[in-house]
Amino acid sequence: MDASFREALALLPDYLGQHVLLSLAALALGIAISLPLGIAAARRPRLAAPLLGLAGLVQTIPGLALLALFYPVLLALSLLSQDLFGFGFRALGFLPALAALTLYSMLPVLRNTVTALAGIEPAIRRAAQGVGMTPRQSLLLVELPLAAPVIMAGIRTAAVWVVGTATLSTPIGQTSLGNYIFTGLQTENWVFVLFGCVAAALLALVLDQLLALAGAGLAARSRPRLIAAAIGLLLVIAASLSSLLPAPSNATQSRLLIGAKNFGEQYILADLLAARLGKAGYVTATRSDLGSSIAFRALAANEIDLYVEYSGTLWTSQMHRTDMPGRASMLAQIAQWLKQHYGIVMAGRLGFENAYVLAMRADRAQALHIESLSDLAVHAPSLRIGGDFEFFSRPEWRATAAAYGLAFAMQRQYQPEFLYRAAASGDVDVISAFSSDGRVAGYGLTLLADPKAVLPPYDAILLVAPRHAHDTRLLAALHPFENTIPLPLMQQANFLLSRPSARQTPAQAAQWLEQRLEQKLAH
Amino acid sequence: MIEILGVSKTYGARGAGGPAALTNLSLTVPDGEFLALIGPSGCGKTTTLGLINRLVDPDAGEVRLEGRDIAGQDAALLRRSIGYVFQEAGLFPHLTVAENIAMTPRLMGWPKAETQARVTELLALVRLDAFAQRMPAQLSGGQRQRVALARALAARPHILLLDEPFGALDPLTRDEVAQDVRDIHRRLKLTTVMVTHDMTEALLLADRIAVMRDGALVQAGTPRELVAHPADGFVSAMLETPRRRAVALANALHA
Ligand SMILES: Nc1ncnc2c1ncn2[C@@H]1O[C@H](COP(=O)(O)OP(=O)(O)OP(=O)(O)O)[C@@H](O)[C@H]1O
Ligand SMILES: [Mg+2]
Numbered sequence: 001m002d003a004s005f006r007e008a009l010a011l012l013p014d015y016l017g018q019h020v021l022l023s024l025a026a027l028a029l030g031i032a033i034s035l036p037l038g039i040a041a042a043r044r045p046r047l048a049a050p051l052l053g054l055a056g057l058v059q060t061i062p063g064l065a066l067l068a069l070f071y072p073v074l075l076a077l078s079l080l081s082q083d084l085f086g087f088g089f090r091a092l093g094f095l096p097a098l099a100a101l102t103l104y105s106m107l108p109v110l111r112n113t114v115t116a117l118a119g120i121e122p123a124i125r126r127a128a129q130g131v132g133m134t135p136r137q138s139l140l141l142v143e144l145p146l147a148a149p150v151i152m153a154g155i156r157t158a159a160v161w162v163v164g165t166a167t168l169s170t171p172i173g174q175t176s177l178g179n180y181i182f183t184g185l186q187t188e189n190w191v192f193v194l195f196g197c198v199a200a201a202l203l204a205l206v207l208d209q210l211l212a213l214a215g216a217g218l219a220a221r222s223r224p225r226l227i228a229a230a231i232g233l234l235l236v237i238a239a240s241l242s243s244l245l246p247a248p249s250n251a252t253q254s255r256l257l258i259g260a261k262n263f264g265e266q267y268i269l270a271d272l273l274a275a276r277l278g279k280a281g282y283v284t285a286t287r288s289d290l291g292s293s294i295a296f297r298a299l300a301a302n303e304i305d306l307y308v309e310y311s312g313t314l315w316t317s318q319m320h321r322t323d324m325p326g327r328a329s330m331l332a333q334i335a336q337w338l339k340q341h342y343g344i345v346m347a348g349r350l351g352f353e354n355a356y357v358l359a360m361r362a363d364r365a366q367a368l369h370i371e372s373l374s375d376l377a378v379h380a381p382s383l384r385i386g387g388d389f390e391f392f393s394r395p396e397w398r399a400t401a402a403a404y405g406l407a408f409a410m411q412r413q414y415q416p417e418f419l420y421r422a423a424a425s426g427d428v429d430v431i432s433a434f435s436s437d438g439r440v441a442g443y444g445l446t447l448l449a450d451p452k453a454v455l456p457p458y459d460a461i462l463l464v465a466p467r468h469a470h471d472t473r474l475l476a477a478l479h480p481f482e483n484t485i486p487l488p489l490m491q492q493a494n495f496l497l498s499r500p501s502a503r504q505t506p507a508q509a510a511q512w513l514e515q516r517l518e519q520k521l522a523h
Numbered sequence: 524m525i526e527i528l529g530v531s532k533t534y535g536a537r538g539a540g541g542p543a544a545l546t547n548l549s550l551t552v553p554d555g556e557f558l559a560l561i562g563p564s565g566c567g568k569t570t571t572l573g574l575i576n577r578l579v580d581p582d583a584g585e586v587r588l589e590g591r592d593i594a595g596q597d598a599a600l601l602r603r604s605i606g607y608v609f610q611e612a613g614l615f616p617h618l619t620v621a622e623n624i625a626m627t628p629r630l631m632g633w634p635k636a637e638t639q640a641r642v643t644e645l646l647a648l649v650r651l652d653a654f655a656q657r658m659p660a661q662l663s664g665g666q667r668q669r670v671a672l673a674r675a676l677a678a679r680p681h682i683l684l685l686d687e688p689f690g691a692l693d694p695l696t697r698d699e700v701a702q703d704v705r706d707i708h709r710r711l712k713l714t715t716v717m718v719t720h721d722m723t724e725a726l727l728l729a730d731r732i733a734v735m736r737d738g739a740l741v742q743a744g745t746p747r748e749l750v751a752h753p754a755d756g757f758v759s760a761m762l763e764t765p766r767r768r769a770v771a772l773a774n775a776l777h778a
Contacts, residue, residue, distance in 0.1 A: 129578060131627045131674065132603030141626075145617050217761030 004191035004332045006504055008180060009240060010298035016199060018175040020240035023163045023207075026098050030105030030158060036149070038113025038137065039105075055107040063165040066104065070096035070293055071172045075301060092294070092303040093287070097169035097176075099357070104165055105158040112154025116147030121476060152215035156208050163204040167196065171262060173298060177203070184288040185417055186263050187497040187506065204238065256474075259295045259307030260288035263416055264497040264506060265354060265490065269460075271510035273481075278297050282479040287317045292390065293317065300342040302467045306478070309463050310354055312456035314338070316395045327457045334461075343466030347475060348482040352436055352490045354364035356396065358385075361435035362446040373447040376430065377404045384410040386419055396455055397432070403454045417498075436460075436487060438495020461484075489516055525575055525682065525714060527573040530584035532570055532738075544570045545738045547584070552731075554681075557708050557715045559725035561761070562735035568718040569610065571735070572684050575716065576605040588682070603627050606675030610686040610718075612667045614659040620670050621646075621655040627678040645673040651691065665696040672704065676711070683708065685717040689724070701728055723765040726750075734758050 032057075041048035058066070074096045078089050089095065110155025120143055128138035144151075167178030171193070183189065210232040217225030256277060260270035267288055274284040287304055296318060298304045315321050315333050325333070331349065338344040360370060370376050376383075385408040392411060400406065414422055423431040424443040433440050435447065435458070462481060468474050476512055496509040504512070532545040553557045560568050573579030574586050577598040585592050587619045593601055614623050621642050628638040645651050649669035659667060668688055672684045675683060688704065689697040705728050708715045719725050726746045733743040734757075742754035750766075753759040 123609065123611045123613050124615065126578065127609055127615065128575070128609040130602060130609060130613065130629050132601075134599045137599075137630065142615055142617075519649050 002191060004189055004503075004505065005195070007507075008192055008195040011179070012199065015175060015177050015179055016197075016203070017242075019166055019177045019200070019203065020236055021165070021177060022094065022097055022101065022169065022174060023159070023166050023203075024237060026101035026107055026162050026166070027155075027159055029098065029102045030162070031109055033102070033153060034106040034109040038043035038110045038151075039117065039144075041110070042114045042117035044220075048118075052107075052111055052114065054108050058103050059107050063100075063104065063168045064171070067097060067100040067165075067172050068291060069170050070100045072297070074099065075297060078301070090303055092173040092298045092301070093490040094174055095290065096172050097166070097174040101162050101166055103171070104178065105162045108157040108161070109151065109153075112150050112157075113147065116150035117143055119150075120146055148218055149215060150220065152211065156211045156215070159207045159211055160204045163200060163207060167200050171291045172294060173259075173287050173290055173303070175287075179289060182262055183267065183506075185415060186289075187267070187416055189497075189505070189509050191383055206232075210236070256282050256284045256305045257303070258284055258286045259290055259298060259304035260286055261292055261295050261307070262289045262508075263434075265349070265434075265494050266308060267506035268493050268497070268509045268513060269350075271507050271512055273308075273478075274308065275464075275510060276480070277477055277512055282474075282477070296463075299465050300344060302465045304346070304465065305468060306462065306464045308460050309348065310458040311349075311461055312355060312396065312458035315456050322394075322395055322399055324453060324456060327459070330457065331461070337353060338463070339469075343469055345464040345466075345469050345475070347462040347464050347478045350460040350462065350481055351483040351485045352487040353457055353459050354436040354490075356391065356394070356455055357433055357435050357450070358430055358448045359423065359440055359445040360430050360448065361426070362444050364429065365446050365448070370448065372451050373400065373404045373406070373454075374451060376448055377406050380406050380408050380430075383408055383429040384412065384427075385430045385432075386412045386414050386422050387432040389413055389417050391432040400450070400454045403452050436490045436494060437490050438493070439498050441491065442495050442499055460490075484517055484520070485513070485518055489513065524554055524587075524589065525550075525716070526587040526590075527551070527571070527574055528585050528587065529599065530574060530581040530586065532567075532574075532579060532582050543738050545574075545581075548735075548738070548740055550582075550733055550740055550743065552714055552716060554714050555712055557705070557717070557728065558736065559729035559732045560716060560718045561720070561722060561725050562734060562741075564720070566735045567738040568735060569686055570738075572607075572686055572716060572718055575682070575684055576602045576607055578602075578607075599630075602766065603631055603678055604662075604680055604682075606678075606680040606683040606713075608668070608671045608675045608683075608685045608688045610690065612659075612664075612671045614667060614670060614674070616659050618652065619655065620657050620659070622663070623659065623670060624674045624677050626674060631678055632679075639679060645676060648676070649673045660704075665692045665700060668692065668700060669703070671674045672700075672707075676707070679711075681712075681714060683713045684717045685715065686718065687718050690720075721770065722761050726765055 037051060041051050071092065081087060081089065082337065096450045105120065124142065125138060128142045133141060166176050169176050169182055170178035170182045177196045180192045180199070184192030184196065187442045210229050213225055213232070214229035216304055217229055219263065237449070258270045258273050260266040270288060274286060277284050292313065295304070295307050299307060311331055311334055315330060319334070335346040337437070338346055358373060358376065365371070368379050370379060392413065412428060420432050420433070420437070420439040420443050422428045423445055431447060440447065462478060464474065464478070493509045493513040496504040496512060497506060527548060527550045530545055530548045531543060533541055533543045535541050548571065550571070560571060562568055570579050575583060577593060580594070585594060587593065613624070617688065618626070624642045624645055625638045628641060643656070646655055646677070649672055651666060651669055651673070654662065654666065659670070662670065685704065689700055692700060701724060707713070717729070729746065731743060731745050732749055734741045736757055742749065742758050749758065750762060753762060
């Protein structure tokens with residue numbers, strides 16, 4: 001059996017459990033809201049049209065965007081509640097995912113309820129009145145039973161949608177089967193990607209069939225079938241709950257949550273931090289695949305305890321600075337700013353830089369005599385550039401393009417993994433690369449120099465949540481990281497994740513890195 | 524006694540200006556009477572029947588049962604005490620024959636055993652003993668009408684309202700069910716109002732006939748009175764068909 005497959009299997013109880021719990025909670029909440037709404041709307045056509053329109057509109061919002069939107073909304077609510085009532089709640093993970101998925105599940109249930117109730121023959125409704133039913137009895141004894149098959153079909157559609165869309169809740173910090181897919185995409189672990197897809201599809205299928213069984217049992221009023229469906233659902237819930245139970249209840253207070261953004265280097269560093277802190281006696285857990293600014297906000301809100309950030313990212317995206325005061329001054333200003341605005345502690349730099357740089361295939365760069373961005377500017381009008389999802393909207397790209405007069409024939413966006421491939425295969429000529437990414441060397445790319453020093457430095461820095469600002473034990477435990485990881489070592493570790501032969505998992509790469517660091521220390 | 528006193532009714536929003544379904548209709552049905560309500564399509568027969576169990580509320584005028592205005596009474600409770608057979612039978616398609624018949628007793632909170640016994644009794648009355656567990660879709664039109672009749676009678680009402688209960692039936696079944704109804708009316712001492720299109724049927728079954736046209740009552744009287752003194756050309760025209768048939772039938776049988 002393949003190592004990736006074994007690793008995926010080991011993660012399944014946690015991922016599947018959280019996925020099931022999230023999906024069922026969202027589905028239950030969605031039904032609890034949309035069924036009464038649908039009943040109300042079926043009786044008031046004036047309410048039905050805007051309600052269905054609104055639910056339809058929600059459906060057109062891409063799932064990922066809807067999920068991401070709920071994070072800042074809940075964060076704001078949490079802060080408000082902190083101010084008003086003195087308690088906040090976790091805005092990362094379960095709640096925003098639940099809210100978004102609930103909204104997502106509503107349309108099919110709402111629409112089918114309205115359609116089914118409106119489609120009941122007036123003669124039958126009149127007969128219900130005629131035998132002496134109150135409107136409520138007519139609804140419960142006649143209309144809903146008659147509408148049940150169509151409503152059930154809506155619930156089944158909703159269930160399949162929710163299970164599928166729940167895979168997108170990974171970037172907002174909710175563990176799900178999507179973790180396989182996001183991590184797999186980042187680390188080129190196709191076994192993981194496939195595993196996640198198949199698991200989600202199977203789960204959707206099982207849920208759909210259980211609901212179908214329940215529906216058929218309802219229609220035929222067959223108690224055995226209803227009981228079978230109920231037992232099936234209970235088994236799914238019990239199985240998912242049991243996998244989540246071992247979470248140590250007494251350790252939650254002292255448990256450290258290590259955040260990781262959505263790329264390989266971050267997974268490795270999170271695993272490395274977890275290993276080191278484990279040795280120092282801490283219980284840790286990781287939240288990986290967080291969106292870039294979500295990780296920062298989560299840290300500021302004490303929802304994760306630490307993660308690795310890059311100075312340039314904070315400088316441009318959080319502090320909105322465009323000036324370049326030089327590395328040392330910049331780091332000092334960042335530390336000051338973090339402390340002043342958020343109480344976040346900058347626990348030191350790791351020693352390497354992961355900067356945005358422009359890269360080209362080495363042979364192509366040589367043919368065109370391009371070594372720096374100044375050289376590139378000459379050829380840019382006939383070249384195509386590719387970037388990751390954030391690059392072209394970042395201020396330093398605008399500054400760089402302006403400083404060198406870069407204007408490309410075409411501009412495309414890629415998932416980071418496909419970005420390097422696109423450059424290697426010649427789909428694009430220039431890409432935005434990361435200087436510490438092992439794939440730069442792996443795919444035979446060369447980095448272009450920045451003689452005007454427009455691109456800011458991206459030193460990897462360790463950030464610690466405000467609530468640990470005076471936690472000397474933790475800060476001491478983190479101290480050994482200070483300036484210990486040189487760039488080539490990080491590049492090598494990163495390349496372990498993507499090298500075509502003998503690809504390793506982030507945990508393995510972290511272990512490898514840890515060994516190297518210890519050897520270095522021993523010398 | 525059922526008293527309809529000066530009732531007018533226009534469907535739709537008040538003042539929408541639609542044609543009136545009923546204009547100043549007055550009609551009295553003494554206890555124990557079998558009244559046939561007859562008139563052309565759209566003249567307001569179903570509307571009139573609906574007045575009696577508050578499926579229709581009058582715009583003007585009032586309806587009294589046992590001398591009491593029903594406008595102030597709880598509509599659902601009132602309907603449970605009155606049997607009603609719909610023009611389209613109106614059985615609940617998701618319930619068995621037995622469950623359909625048991626519906627009103629169930630709403631009234633009868634004990635299970637009593638309801639059960641009542642259902643068995645009624646199934647025998649309408650001669651459908653073997654059909655208790657069938658679904659409505661598995662019945663013929665005539666059987667469905669008889670189930671509807673049994674359902675209307677389930678809670679032992681004193682008033683039975685029938686809206687063209689034999690419309691969908693072949694002549695033979697129709698006659699059979701009609702005789703059943705007449706029989707049940709007499710045995711249970713009901714006050715019955717039956718809407719029909721068919722004057723022959725009305726003449727044969729009813730104690731009294733009320734002829735309607737355009738939302739108003741044209742004439743009400745016993746079959747004898749109607750035949751002897753039709754109020755106008757409209758009533759005589761309606762009596763023409765049965766009369767011609769009777770003569771033809773007599774000739775055919777005596778020739
Ligand atoms: N719910 C309603 N809304 C609007 N108009 C109605 C409604 N019910 C009946 N009407 C109208 O009221 C008038 C009387 O209808 P009603 O159903 O009482 O006639 P009817 O004598 O029973 O006819 P038929 O023999 O065809 O059943 C008709 O013009 C009909 O179109
Ligand atoms: Mg009618």
